[in-house]
Amino acid sequence: MKFYDCSTAPSPRRVRIFIAEKNIKIETVELNLMKGEHMTSDYRSKNPNLEVPLLELEDGTTIPQVNAICRYLEDIHPDNPLHGRDPVEGALVEAANTKIQLDGFMAAAEAFRNFTPGLKDRAMPGPHNYAQIPELAKRGLLRLDNFLADLESHFESNEYMVSNYFSVADISALVCIDFAKWVKKPIPEDYKNLHRWYGTVSARPSCKV
């Protein structure tokens, strides 16, 4: 099994933390996205979406996307479950994780990709080129303000993303908050509940990757 990674990008970091929490060893192939190593014909044949992370199995099957990879790894290594310990908890983790993807990662990506000069016609990842929309960068920043405020409110009465259970949704939220710093949206100083949660989660050994 091979894990195609990029040590500077947010999405593969979510998988790295997941792998560390699960205490699994997987051979890693580092791709330099700045040098376009995800745009080669060899990589395109593995992942037509040209994205990392990617998991390549022994028989050549390739699994793209963070959530698909994490679910697969959980299925084959069920100890220490990070997707919920029963059906209800599993559903709440899925809902929390999706909310972070849609309200957090997408917002940060909108802000970052529609603003960064080096990504002029690459406002979205993947095989198709799209021009930047400056208004969308601004909206991404507004959405991040709301995302952080919603999290602060959530952590007033919850230890983790789902009640008192550390899950894959906490991994996603941590990486998303670190990604938001790229567009100068740190956690506001007075968000004491969010700071408390961030301090706890970022102190886990798995999250130092």
Add this chain to the structure above:
Amino acid sequence: MKFYDCSTAPSPRRVRIFIAEKNIKIETVELNLMKGEHMTSDYRSKNPNLEVPLLELEDGTTIPQVNAICRYLEDIHPDNPLHGRDPVEGALVEAANTKIQLDGFMAAAEAFRNFTPGLKDRAMPGPHNYAQIPELAKRGLLRLDNFLADLESHFESNEYMVSNYFSVADISALVCIDFAKWVKKPIPEDYKNLHRWYGTVSARPSCKV
């Protein structure tokens, strides 16, 4: 158990089809989104995101979001699995389903919500208001062109979204294609592979809802 539905909206239709495929009976509560029945304080207390679908369990626990609800229903009704029959297939279904969400539904929603006069400050669903961005409506249409072309290419060599296995990803793709018609993006006439797949899937009794 109660299922909060809206018979005219795309997201709850995905759950309706899933329920029909599983042959489950669930009490349904119809909300009229045009009349703002998802904005009442009673519904807000059940779902702060103000979205349908929502599943309410006997003990009052509420599960929002299509994928979370479908996974929960699959966990408690595992016969006729729609999320994959083994870990690899499960991962490929998850990846396909996510791609439809990000490249299909998000694109159609961008096109629809940033253009429709009645949604002037409601360019995104949820509790926060965002102004429309006309350029984003245009980009949504471009993205739908690419989405449909990618599907046509996929169905050249696949019977369903994942190989020859009908899954929740096919339900998502069907509803997404019907949603794209709202912004006048039907399947192009010469996409014979996509038409073949669409004909097969839309003929299933479950999909008549």
